[in-house]
Amino acid sequence: MKASYIAWCAVMVILLAEAVEVSTAVTCSPTQLSSCVSAITSSSPPSQLCCSKIKEQKPCLCQYLKNPNLKKFINTGNARKVASTCGTPFPKC
Structure with missing residues (x-):
C-alpha cells in the first residue's frame, strides 16, 4: 500500500507540473514594436519579427x-x- 501511495503522489506531482504554466515577466517597451512600423503605416504584411514582438x-x-x-x-x-x-x-481594455 505504501508503494502505491508513493506512485500515486508521483503521478499527481507530474500532472500538476504539466498543468502549471511557467510565466516570464514581460518588460513593457513600445520600442519593441518598432519592427511593426512599416506594416502598421502601410499595407505591407508584418514580418515574423513583428509578429513575435x-x-x-x-x-x-x-x-x-x-x-x-x-x-x-x-x-x-x-x-x-x-x-x-x-x-x-x-x-x-
Missing part, C-alpha cells in the same frame, strides 16, 4: 492604449489588421 508585448497593449502618444499609432485599423494577421487578438 506583438505576441511578446501583448500583456502591455492595454497600457500602450492608455498612453495618448502611443494610442494614435496602436488604435488604428492597420494595427488591428497586423495583430490579427499575427494571430494575436486585439485586446479589449
